[in-house]
Amino acid sequence: MTSCKTWKFEQTHFGKRALASILLLASFTSYANNANDASHPLISPFSCLLEPSSEVELSSEVQGVIKELRVNRGDKVKKGQVVMKLNSTVEIAAVNTVKARLDFASRKVERNADLYRKSLISDNEQDEMLTEQRLAEFQLKEAKVRLSQRQTRSPISGVVIERIKDPGEFVDEEPFLRIATLNPIHAEVVLPAELYGKISKGQQVNLSALGKDATYQGKVSIIDPIIDAASNTFAVTVSLNNDSQSLFVGQRCDVEFISGS
Incomplete structure (x- = not known):
């Protein structure tokens, strides 16, 4: 090659x-x-x-197999338009898992708020619950970033002049699309x-x-x-x-x- x-x-x-x-x-x-x-x-x-x-050659931020390639040669694209998506089953599952963890941590903090006000739970226990909630929030942001890396947006408005890859093919740092x-x-x-x-x-x-x-x-x-x-x-x-x-x-x-x- x-x-x-x-x-x-x-x-x-x-x-x-x-x-x-x-x-x-x-x-x-x-x-x-x-x-x-x-x-x-x-x-x-x-x-x-x-x-x-x-003129730009688009490549993927991460390695993977193309699930959708939404444009063909001669198609017009706008800046910011999603032109390609990779298979992202694992990343979607990770987002859903962290969402569930965050929901649980948030409910736990809410349920125990009244107990904390009445001094029925210690400051240490309250701090642990709040820390779990914050960590889940950070983990959700990270999971969403990883999921967003599974798609590529056009950095310019223009016309597709070459489609190098097709759905089902593996991509990495090599270009899969050229736009002018x-x-x-x-x-x-x-x-x-x-x-x-x-x-x-x-x-x-x-x-x-x-x-x-x-x-x-x-x-x-x-x-x-x-x-x-x-x-x-x-x-x-x-x-x-x-x-x-x-x-x-x-x-x-x-x-x-x-x-x-």
């Missing part, structure tokens, strides 16, 4: 580097064609790629080093996506603080509203940085 995961990572890493080179070549060509055009009101168009604004946020959506752009300092965070951007007639507005959200010496480039992330879900991860796109914004 480890070797397969390593192979997948290397394939993905290589693919991203190759795609970045293609985007950079296209960007340089476009930039060179427009560099001497004084009438052009924008910093020349650059090629980009649409990516999720965030598609609104907002990000455009990743590779720029020549000569533009470093000319692009600012919050700068307005016009984006056109492959196969789309519309122009979308976005803002620069991240500027890499380091220039890559090998390629003499730096990367910029553009954030765009995607309420309409008309933009898709993996789409090729072009961006123009609006000067003076």
Whole structure:
């Protein structure tokens, strides 16, 4: 399993580097064609790629066998939504046992309260009953925590992009689900080093996506603080509203940085 995961990572890493080179070549060509055009009101168009604004791989806090996996690939999820439950027969029984112990201890304290007021039982006996009650309360909290660990909630709102496990399978620290946020959506752009300092965070951007007639507005959200010496480039992330879900991860796109914004 480890070797397969390593192979997948290397394939993905290589693919991203190759795609970045293609985007950079296209960007340089476009930039060179427009560099001497004084009438052009924008910093020349650059090629980009649409990516999720965030992506997480979910794993379980504890080991166990999946009882329910409530989502499939393509399903939308909300932050805090329960997406997976493990078999929890033992943990439910533990909660019920401690509840019964707490109920008994509480009834015992209540029954003997009047006797204590009349000094018919000692302070030591009263203290023992109250201590039993408090210990049962703590044990119930612990049992409920252990039970809550048998389910996993989504830490973000987004879309399921991969379901790795199915009900009946064993899970541990390995991921069982991948979720990505598609609104907002990000455009990743590779720029020549000569533009470093000319692009600012919050700068307005016009984006056109492959196969789309519309122009979308976005803002620069991240500027890499380091220039890559090998390629003499730096990367910029553009954030765009995607309420309409008309933009898709993996789409090729072009961006123009609006000067003076």
